Amino acid sequence: MTETSQVIEGRGRPTTPLDVVPAAHHFLGVKLAGESLFAVVTDLRANVVRTLGERRHSGAPEDVVGIIGALVDDAESRHPIDAVGIAVGGVVDADGTITSAPFLGWTDVPLAAATADAVGRPTACANDLEAFVDALHWFGVGSGHSNFAALTLGIGVGYGCIANGRALTGPDSGVGLVGHWPLDPLGPLCRQGHQGCAEAMLTIPSIERAVHFATGEDVPWQEIVSRARRGDETLTRLLSRSGRALGQLIAAVANLTAPEFVVIGGEGVELAEVARADIHRGLAEHRDARASEVRIELVPGTNEEWCRGAAVLGIRRFVLGRGDASVEHSSAERRPASA
Numbered sequence: 406m407t408e409t410s411q412v413i414e415g416r417g418r419p420t421t422p423l424d425v426v427p428a429a430h431h432f433l434g435v436k437l438a439g440e441s442l443f444a445v446v447t448d449l450r451a452n453v454v455r456t457l458g459e460r461r462h463s464g465a466p467e468d469v470v471g472i473i474g475a476l477v478d479d480a481e482s483r484h485p486i487d488a489v490g491i492a493v494g495g496v497v498d499a500d501g502t503i504t505s506a507p508f509l510g511w512t513d514v515p516l517a518a519a520t521a522d523a524v525g526r527p528t529a530c531a532n533d534l535e536a537f538v539d540a541l542h543w544f545g546v547g548s549g550h551s552n553f554a555a556l557t558l559g560i561g562v563g564y565g566c567i568a569n570g571r572a573l574t575g576p577d578s579g580v581g582l583v584g585h586w587p588l589d590p591l592g593p594l595c596r597q598g599h600q601g602c603a604e605a606m607l608t609i610p611s612i613e614r615a616v617h618f619a620t621g622e623d624v625p626w627q628e629i630v631s632r633a634r635r636g637d638e639t640l641t642r643l644l645s646r647s648g649r650a651l652g653q654l655i656a657a658v659a660n661l662t663a664p665e666f667v668v669i670g671g672e673g674v675e676l677a678e679v680a681r682a683d684i685h686r687g688l689a690e691h692r693d694a695r696a697s698e699v700r701i702e703l704v705p706g707t708n709e710e711w712c713r714g715a716a717v718l719g720i721r722r723f724v725l726g727r728g729d730a731s732v733e734h735s736s737a738e739r740r741p742a743s744a
Contacts, residue, residue, distance in 0.1 A: 427452060430723065431484035433477055433526075434716025436533060436708055437493040439508040440464070442472060443708040446480045447716040449724075451544040453709060454484060466514045470523050477524045489526050490718030491516060492533035492711060494561070496579040501530035505579075508560075529718035532579035536714035538565035538572055541668055543717055546702045554664040556583070556654065558673030559706065560610065562603045566662055584608075586657065588650040606650040609673045615643050630675045641679075648680020652687020659699045660692065666700035674706040 427448040434451075436443045444457040457479060460472050473489065480486050493516070495506030501517020503509075517530035531539075538555050541547040547555075551570040557563035564583035566573045584595070584604035592601025593611065605611050609626045616624050619639055624632070633640040655667050669677045677684060688699055704710060 428454075430487045431480070432716045432719040432723065433473075433480055433486050433489045434712040434714070434719065435473055435476070435489065435491045436711040436715055437469065437491060437509075442469065443712055444473075444476050445709055445712040445716065446484050446486070447713060447720075449720060451540060451713050451717050451720060453713060455480065456709060459708075464509060466511065466516065466519065469516070470519050473520055474523045477526065486524075486526055488719035488723040489520060489524060489528045490536065490715040490720070490722070491520065491528070491530040492536040492715035492718065493530065494533050494579075496577075497531050497535075501528065503530065527719070527722045529722040531718050533711055533714065534563040534565050535572065535574060535578060536718050537563075537670065537711060538567065538714075539721065540710075540714040540717040541704070542567050542572070543720075544713075546666075546668060546704065550665050552663065552665050553668060554658045554662055554666075555668040555670065556651075556658065557671030557706075558607055558609070558651075558669070558676060559671040560608060562607050562654075563671065564658070566658075566664070568662065583654075586654060588653050589646075592650070601650075603650070603654055606647055607654070607673070607676070612643065612647055612673075612676075616640060619643060626673065630679055633679050644676060644680045645683045647676055648683030649687040649690075651676060651680070652684035652689075653691050654687075655684065655699060655701065656688045656691035659688075659696075666702050668702045668704055670704040670706055670710065672706040674703055677701070677703055 427450040430449045432447050434445050434447055441459050441461050443459050445453045446455040446457065447453050457476055462468050462472055477486050477489065493503055493506055494508060496504045498504050502513060502515045503511050504513055517528045521528035534557060537557065541555060547553045547567060553567050555565045561581050562584040563581060584602065585599055586603045587601060588603055588606050589601030593605045593615065594600055595602050595605040599605065612629065613624065613626060616629055629640055633644050658667055
């Protein structure tokens with residue numbers, strides 16, 4: 406801790422508040438994806454001080470643990486690591502065991518415990534959306550706010566909520582249930598056969614499929630966005646439909662949970678930029694005219710942002726000494742960086 410420059414005057418002797426020294430501690434944040442993982446090093450305020458980039462993995466848990474160990478060693482050359490946080494798309498229980506991660510083909514993999522044993526650091530593992538919302542609440546646009554919601558767009562649709570200062574989580578967190586929220590009774594089918602649900606209307610793969618059906622072309626997401634911004638009428642029309650559906654989903658979230666604002670993030674966040682007018686149209690169609698305006702905040706959909714969320718899991722574990730989805734290494738000694 407260090408003294409701040411602020412002095413509080415009052416009765417008796419003036420006091421000087423204390424603040425943390427962000428650079429005094431460092432954390433490894435890992436976003437685990439289907440065939441690769443991404444990692445950053447952050448300080449105690451989740452500011453990224455080093456990007457370690459992407460590493461490919463075989464899909465075997467022991468391979469993932471080994472790569473994370475190598476990343477800790479790499480990071481140690483500049484920044485001693487105090488704890489590790491791992492974010493994964495899937496269902497993760499309270500001790501950091503991944504109970505279900507279909508994109509990895511994993512069931513009941515104790516990743517937090519295995520990593521903690523391998524690297525000799527307190528290690529936390531949780532669903533990536535939960536980690537993302539934690540980062541927003543602790544250090545992002547949600548800092549200082551007690552009620553807000555977050556929607557993420559990408560391979561799937563994610564939803565998280567902070568209510569009365571606490572994250573709303575449960576045994577189904579990580580299943581992605583908001584992806585089945587109905588939005589368009591005439592819309593396309595999702596993978597589970599639901600018509601016009603959020604997954605069918607808002608995910609990157611679903612939009613890419615819609616573009617293929619409409620044009621006969623296989624157009625990747627970033628090119629779809631670029632061409633729509635340049636005025637491509639077909640792609641603009643398709644994104645307009647998805648934007649209106651996103652507005653309907655935001656309206657449902659606002660109507661049910663009364664957040665101060667709704668955050669939109671994830672790899673598909675550009676939809677909220679190119680279809681802004683359609684989003685507000687969808688909102689207006691499903692919101693009482695007397696209701697307050699829904700404030701929408703956009704955050705970057707980069708891998709670095711997901712990794713910051715993972716690092717916050719480690720920060721929380723280190724600072725609080727406890728917490729959901731975390732375990733601590735049983736040894737009192739750290740593994741030497743050269744091990």
